[in-house]
Amino acid sequence: MRLDLGDITYDLTSGEAQALRERGILRGVATEAQGNIEDSLATWNNYPRHCHRCHHQWTIASLRGRGLVDVCPVCKASDWGEYLLLRCVHCRAVFESEQIRDEVGAYTYGNGALCPPYELFPLCPYCGASGWCPAEDVRVEHLRAQAARRAALFRLVSFGLVALLVIVAAFLLLNVMR
Secondary structure, three states, X not given: OEEEOOOXXXXXXXXXXXXXXXXXXXXXXXXXXXXXXXXXXXXXXXXXEEOOOOOOEEOHHHHOOOOOOOXXXXXXXXXXXXXXXXXXXXXXXXXXXXXXXXXXXOEEOOOOOEOOHHHHOOOOOOOOOOOOOXXXXXXXXXXXXXHHHHHHHHHHHHHHHHHHHHHHHHHHHHHHHO
C-alpha cells in the first residue's frame, strides 16, 4: 500500500497497512534509515534521507564531512528515520506525528521513551473526536485498571491500619481502666 502524506510517501506492507487500520498506530523506521548491505557506497551516499521531525531532506554525499550521518543536519534529531503513523477510527484520517520521543533535536527532556499517541493528540486533529486510536484506548484502559487496583490496595491497607490502631487503643484503654 502506498500512503502519500504530502512531502513523504510511505510504502507499507499489507500487514503494516492492516495494523494501522485496526490499531490506529504504526511505528517504524524508514527504509533510508535502515541501510541495505547490497547497495554500493555511492548509491548509499546519494540515497535521499528525510527527517520525520523537521521534514528536511538531504543525502550523505551532500554533507561532505560537515556533520554526523546518524542525525538530521538541521534539527539534530537522532531519531530522524523513525516514524509514527496514526489513524483516526472516526474520520479515517491518517497522519504522522513529528514528535516520537520526549526530545527536541539533540535535547532530551524526558526519559527518551516513546510518546503515547494521546499525549501528542488528545483529540483527532482532523475531526476533533476523542478515543480515536484503538491501541491507545487499550493502553489507557490498562493504566486505569492498574490505578484502580493500586487505589483499592491503598484503601484496604489504610482500613487495616485504622482497625489495628482502634484495637490497640481499645486494648490500652481497657488496661488503663483496670
